[in-house]
Amino acid sequence: MPNVASPHAVNIADLRAAAKRRLPRAVFDYLDGTADDGVTGRDNISAFSEVVFQPRQAVMTAPDMATQVLGVDLNVPFLLTPIGYCRLLHPRGDYAAAAAAKRAGTGFIMATGAGTAMEDVAPLNDKFFYQVYKIGGHACAERAIARAQKLGVKALFLTIDTPVSGNRERDPRNGMGALMGRKWLPKIPYVPEIMRHPRWLARFLADGGTPAMPNVRGADGKALPAVDVADALAQANILWDDLAWIRKLWNGPIVIKGVMTAADARRAVEAGADGIVVSNHGGRQLDCVAATLRVLPGIAEAVKGKTTIFLDSGIRRGADIAKAICLGADAVLVGRAYAYGLAAAGDAGVDRALEILTADLFRSMKLLGAATVADLKPELVRLPAGFRVD
Amino acid sequence: MSKLASPHIVNIADLRALARKRLPNAAFDYLDGAAEGEVTARDNIAAFSEVIFKPRQAVMTNPDLATRVLGVDLAVPFILSPIGYSRMLHPRGELAGAGGAKRAGTGYILSTISGHPLEKVREQNDKVFFQVYLMGGREATKRAFARAKALGYKGLFVTIDTAVAGMRERDYRNGMGPLMAKSLLPKLPYLPEILSHPRWLARFLLDGGMPGLPNVVTDTGPLAATDVGRALENAHVCWDDLKWIREAWDGPIVIKGVMSADDAQRAVDEGADGIVVSNHAGRQLDGVAGSLRVLPGIVERVKGKTTIIFDGGIRRGGDIAKALCLGADAVLVGRAYAYGMAAAGDAGVDRALEILRADLVRTMKLLGANTVGELTPALVALKPGFRID
Numbered sequence: 001m002p003n004v005a006s007p008h009a010v011n012i013a014d015l016r017a018a019a020k021r022r023l024p025r026a027v028f029d030y031l032d033g034t035a036d037d038g039v040t041g042r043d044n045i046s047a048f049s050e051v052v053f054q055p056r057q058a059v060m061t062a063p064d065m066a067t068q069v070l071g072v073d074l075n076v077p078f079l080l081t082p083i084g085y086c087r088l089l090h091p092r093g094d095y096a097a098a099a100a101a102k103r104a105g106t107g108f109i110m111a112t113g114a115g116t117a118m119e120d121v122a123p124l125n126d127k128f129f130y131q132v133y134k135i136g137g138h139a140c141a142e143r144a145i146a147r148a149q150k151l152g153v154k155a156l157f158l159t160i161d162t163p164v165s166g167n168r169e170r171d172p173r174n175g176m177g178a179l180m181g182r183k184w185l186p187k188i189p190y191v192p193e194i195m196r197h198p199r200w201l202a203r204f205l206a207d208g209g210t211p212a213m214p215n216v217r218g219a220d221g222k223a224l225p226a227v228d229v230a231d232a233l234a235q236a237n238i239l240w241d242d243l244a245w246i247r248k249l250w251n252g253p254i255v256i257k258g259v260m261t262a263a264d265a266r267r268a269v270e271a272g273a274d275g276i277v278v279s280n281h282g283g284r285q286l287d288c289v290a291a292t293l294r295v296l297p298g299i300a301e302a303v304k305g306k307t308t309i310f311l312d313s314g315i316r317r318g319a320d321i322a323k324a325i326c327l328g329a330d331a332v333l334v335g336r337a338y339a340y341g342l343a344a345a346g347d348a349g350v351d352r353a354l355e356i357l358t359a360d361l362f363r364s365m366k367l368l369g370a371a372t373v374a375d376l377k378p379e380l381v382r383l384p385a386g387f388r389v390d
Numbered sequence: 391m392s393k394l395a396s397p398h399i400v401n402i403a404d405l406r407a408l409a410r411k412r413l414p415n416a417a418f419d420y421l422d423g424a425a426e427g428e429v430t431a432r433d434n435i436a437a438f439s440e441v442i443f444k445p446r447q448a449v450m451t452n453p454d455l456a457t458r459v460l461g462v463d464l465a466v467p468f469i470l471s472p473i474g475y476s477r478m479l480h481p482r483g484e485l486a487g488a489g490g491a492k493r494a495g496t497g498y499i500l501s502t503i504s505g506h507p508l509e510k511v512r513e514q515n516d517k518v519f520f521q522v523y524l525m526g527g528r529e530a531t532k533r534a535f536a537r538a539k540a541l542g543y544k545g546l547f548v549t550i551d552t553a554v555a556g557m558r559e560r561d562y563r564n565g566m567g568p569l570m571a572k573s574l575l576p577k578l579p580y581l582p583e584i585l586s587h588p589r590w591l592a593r594f595l596l597d598g599g600m601p602g603l604p605n606v607v608t609d610t611g612p613l614a615a616t617d618v619g620r621a622l623e624n625a626h627v628c629w630d631d632l633k634w635i636r637e638a639w640d641g642p643i644v645i646k647g648v649m650s651a652d653d654a655q656r657a658v659d660e661g662a663d664g665i666v667v668s669n670h671a672g673r674q675l676d677g678v679a680g681s682l683r684v685l686p687g688i689v690e691r692v693k694g695k696t697t698i699i700f701d702g703g704i705r706r707g708g709d710i711a712k713a714l715c716l717g718a719d720a721v722l723v724g725r726a727y728a729y730g731m732a733a734a735g736d737a738g739v740d741r742a743l744e745i746l747r748a749d750l751v752r753t754m755k756l757l758g759a760n761t762v763g764e765l766t767p768a769l770v771a772l773k774p775g776f777r778i779d
Contacts, residue, residue, distance in 0.1 A: 036401075036706060039439045160448035163755040172397040240448045261444050286756035288708055289443045290771070386774035389442050 004345045004352040012316045012337045015353055018344035019089075024194040024201075026174035027088050031339055034283035035166035040291065041283030044314030047291035051323045052382040056369030063365035065358070067373045069308050069331045070155045070253045070275060072127050075105025076358050077373050078321055081312055081333035082131035082157065084113030085226070089343040091207035096342055098124040100350035104358060109157055109333070112144065113232055115211030117223075122151045131157040131257070132246070133236035136216040136224050144215050145249045156250055157277065158238040161258030165230040166285040180210060180227060243271050255310070258285075260295055262302035262390065275308035275330075282313050282335055290389035293324060297383070298390040300328025318360020322368065325376040394734055394741040402705045402726045405742055409479075409732035414584040414591075416564035417478055420618075421728055424672035425556030430680065431672025434703030437680030440773040441712045446758030453754035455747065457762045459697050459720045460545050460642045460664055462517050465495025466747055467762050468710055471701055471722035472521035472547065474618065477505030479732040481597035486731050488514035490739030494747065499547050499722070503621055505601030508534065512541040521547040521646070523625035526606040526613050528634070533607050535638050546639055547666065548627050551647030555622040556674040570600060570617040632660050644699065647674075649684055651691040651779065664697035664719075671702055671724055679778040682713065686772070687779040689717030707749020711757065714765040 002008065002018055009015050020028050034041025067077045080101045087093035094108075094116040101108040107127035110118055112135055122128045130148040134141045148156065171177070175190035194201060212223035213232075226232075238246075246254065255275035256268040268276045278292045278299055292313045300309060311324045312333035324332050334357060341353030370376050399405055410418050424431030457467045470491045477483030484498075484506040491498035497517035500508065502525055512518055520538045524531050535546075561567075564583075568576035584591060606613040615621075627635075635643065644664035645657040657665045667685050669678045681702030689698060700718035704710055704726055713721050726746060730738030759765050 036708060037439070161445070161756070163451050163758075164752050166756070167749065167752060169400045172400055175397060238448060239450055241450070256448075258447050260447065264447050286443055286445055286708075286753065288439065288441065288712075289445060389444075389771045 002345055004341065004349050009344070009352055009356075011356060012340060012353060015340040015344050015349060016336075018349075019340040022197065022200055023089065023343050024197045026171075026176055026179055026190065026194070027200070028343070029170035029174055030085065030168075030176060031083075031089060031336060031343065033168050033170035034287070035168055035285060036287035038283065039288050040280055040286075043291040044280065044283050044293075045316060047293040047387070048314060048320045048323055050384050050387050051293065051327070052384070053319075053323075053368060054380055054382055055367055056380070059369045061366045061369055061371050063362050063370065064372050065361060065365070067331060069310075070255070072107060072154050074107060074127070074331065076361065077325060077331040078315070078334050078357065079107045079109060079129070079310075079331060080338055081335035082109045082111030082114075083335055083339050084111045084232070085115065086111070086339060086342065087115030087207070087211050088204070089339055090346045091203050092346045093342070094121045095124060096347040096350050097338060098128065100338070100347060100354055101125055101127065103351060104354040106354075107154070110215070112215050112236075113213055114215055115213065115226065117214035118144075118147060118151060118153075122153070126152075128153055129155050129157060131159060132238060133159055133162070133233070134238065134242070135213065135232055135236045136218065137235070138245070139219065140216050140224070142249055143217055145246065149250060149252070153252070155253035155255055155274065156246070157255045157257045158243075158246065159236075159257045159281075160238050161260075161279065161281050161285050162233045163237045165233040166281070166287070168284060171230075177230070240267065240271060247272070255308070259299065260289055260292070262298045265299045265303045269303050269306045273307055275310060276303070277310040277312055277333060278329070279312045279333070293327065294387060294389040296324065296327045296329060297388050304328055315357075318357050318362070319364040321357065321361050322364045322370070322376055323381060325373060326378055326381045328378070394737055399741055399745075402729060402742060402745060405729040405733050405738060406725075408734070409729040412587070412590055413479065413732050414587045416561075416566055416569055416580065416584065417590070418732070419560035419564050420475065420558075420566060421473075421479060421725060421732065423558050423560035424676070425558055425674055426676035428672060428676065430669055430676050430678050433680035434669070434672055434682070435680075435705060437682040437776070438703060438709045438712055440776050441682065441716070442771045442773065443708075443712075443757060444769055444771055445756060446769070449758045451755045451758060451760055453751050453759065454761050455750060455754075457720060459699070460644070462497060462544050464497060464517070464720065466743075466750070467714060467720045468704070468723050468746060469497040469499060469519075469699070469720060470727055471724035472499040472501035472504075473724055473728050474501045474503030474621070475505070475615070476501070476728070476731065477597070477601050478594070479728060480735045481593050482735045483731070484511050485514055486736040486739050487727065488518060489736055490727065490743055491515055491517065493740060494743040496743075497544070500605070502534070502605060502625075503603060503615075503618075504605050505603070505615070507604040508537050508541055508543070512543070516542065518543050519545045519547055519644075521549060522627060522635070523549060523552065523622065524627055524631070525603070525621060525625045526608045530606050530608045530613075532638050534605050539639065539641070543641075545642035545644055545663065546635070547644045547646045548632070548635065549646045549670075550627050551649070551668070551670050551674050552622045553626045555619045556670070556676065558618070558673060561617070567617045567619070570615060629656065629660060636661070644697070646701075648688065649678055649681070651687045654688045654692045654696075658692050658695045662696055664699055665692070666699045666701050666722060667718070668701040668722070682716065683776060683778040685713065685716045685718060686777050693717055704746075707746050707751070708753045710746065710750050711753045711759075711765055712770060714762060715767060715770045717767070
């Protein structure tokens with residue numbers, strides 16, 4: 001395992017660099033890539049640098065980062081977002097993420113497209129959430145929701161921004177479809193690159209190769225075999241019309257993930273959503289939508305207090321978390337930030353990523369003069385002209 | 391040509407790279423280049439990334455791309471724009487363009503500066519239009535109109551932005567003038583580069599070298615091809631010409647090269663059935679706005695009074711969606727298909743159009759739009775300072 005302590009990994013960008021070295025290009029680009037020209041992917045990050053802090057100086061601060069969302073107490077105002085195929089990043093995949101979240105005192109959201117069964121991961125962290133796609137159709141989703149209910153999952157996150165997979169051009173160039181397919185012959189052109197990462201390959205093969213999707217079980221109880229993301233998402237999207245159906249099956253909080261406009265945020269509230277995630281799927285779906293941070297103020301104006309507001313996409317530092325909360329988020333989701341750590345060093349890498357974000361946020365709150373998450377208010381930031389997209 | 395399939399060719403930029411490999415510099419730069427510092431050409435593309443999508447999520451979508459412009463039903467809301475000297479890119483030139491458009495269920499606009507005759511192009515596709523320069527004078531133009539009319543061409547695209555050819559510096563550097571001229575000696579310095587593309591050269595020579603202009607027939611026969619600077623001398627169409635053009639052509643007339651609301655209004659006042667918001671892909675006056683920036687103001691002035699067609703910088707289906715959201719009824723694509731043509735003839739055009747079509751379907755699904763009519767301003771936001779009015 002590479003050393004992820006300081007000075008080797010000082011920030012999330014260092015973990016990203018370590019992940020890039022560790023992973024075959026096809027896998028790294030699956031994690032790191034975005035749709036089309038990456039306009040939204042880049043803007044997700046650069047929007048944060050346009051938000052200007054206005055600190056309250058010379059006040060005593062011993063920041064308390066604890067908060068409560070969806071009835072769950074968290075030590076820090078961030079959760080670990082669902083990442084499909086995260087077992088490809090490291091065999092420990094979902095286990096590592098759930099366990100590290102537990103150690104950080106926060107929650108983990110498991111993906112429908114995970115390579116590990118929810119029953120195996122849930123015992124590692126009682127702050128356990130489940131993300132829903134309709135992969136495999138309604139019946140598969142119903143079976144998964146029933147299992148989640150039985151496990152005491154705290155809330156469902158329903159993803160609404162995937163009527164079709166985004167155009168992630170790095171994936172076809174790296175032969176992702178061929179590599180995930182069953183036939184051997186089409187894989188051959190892509191094999192040499194993968195052989196250059198023997199340590200990853202050995203672990204991957206020891207883990208049994210590409211795992212099936214045990215959260216998507218057919219009527220026969222068998223897990224759906226893994227396919228590439230474009231096929232997986234072809235019929236996976238949750239529609240507004242599905243909410244009534246899901247409500248009947250699920251007795252617990254529902255969060256709508258993928259809200260990018262105040263109109264859709266209001267619609268989610270009218271549909272009875274307990275929470276929304278302001279998300280553009282990490283820039284992986286429709287390119288040229290706004291950075292999530294740009295639409296957050298307008299969405300917060302529309303629905304703040306009526307539902308729990310999460311934000312994801314682009315969080316790479318604790319200060320980013322502070323900015324999102326100042327602009328109206330109740331909590332944020334982090335995705336690539338922990339996944340880079342996972343790919344770089346398994347459990348230790350996720351721990352390091354969460355430690356970096358936690359220490360960052362603690363320091364940022366001190367420097368801002370904010371003693372609690374509730375103190376992170378719009379007064380502590382300024383937005384340049386033209387920042388918002390409404 | 392499986393080399394055109396994914397993952398070899400994933401987007402239009404890939405086709406451009408392949409075209410660059412296949413063509414001699416002189417031909418590639420003729421296609422790819424623009425005027426002077428190419429400021430406008432770059433802005434045509436950059437302007438698209440300043441338009442921000444505002445999707446409607448979680449609705450059922452099964453996009454229908456069909457639309458109708460100028461009385462013609464199209465399976466997709468884009469038409470293939472006229473490209474002069476297409477036959478220099480590939481011997482199939484205009485035939486490949488018209489045929490590819492036909493297979494995509496859309497229209498093709500034949501340039502006056504074309505190497506295949508109106509008749510042959512019409513055989514490829516019934517949704518054909520003719521683009522008008524006054525090359526060879528008024529009588530030669532009327533002869534072309536008569537042929538187009540008899541063949542059932544659907545409309546004229548009258549280009550108004552070529553008072554003179556733009557200063558396309560790459561053409562000078564590549565010796566385009568000497569290469570297109572008759573005397574051999576001045577060509578010599580430019581020949582080694584061309585010889586380094588033997589496949590292109592063989593095809594070009596087998597095709598008979600530089601084609602004449604079979605759609606510009608003067609009293610002495612078809613005009614010979616010359617470089618674009620000479621071709622566009624005295625070819626310019628002015629507002630005053632519309633009167634006699636109207637008399638010589640009873641069918642839809644579209645004014646191509648509108649870059650201001652005032653000229654759009656004037657086109658409407660002159661009875662134009664359509665306008666093309668276009669800066670000639672940045673090849674004429676450098677320093678004009680990216681054409682997407684002037685679209686909103688033009689739409690505010692003339693939407694509903696004439697068909698508004700947009701042109702300039704379309705490289706992805708998402709770009710098409712943006713132009714339609716901002717008020718265009720349809721768009722023209724030019725370099726996007728021409729890169730494909732240069733790279734691989736008919737198959738390359740097909741691939742380019744397939745990329746754009748698949749892109750647009752995906753984009754409309756992700757936007758939550760089921761029809762072209764649902765692509766409205768409500769689905770986009772503009773960055774501050776985007777518009778030029």
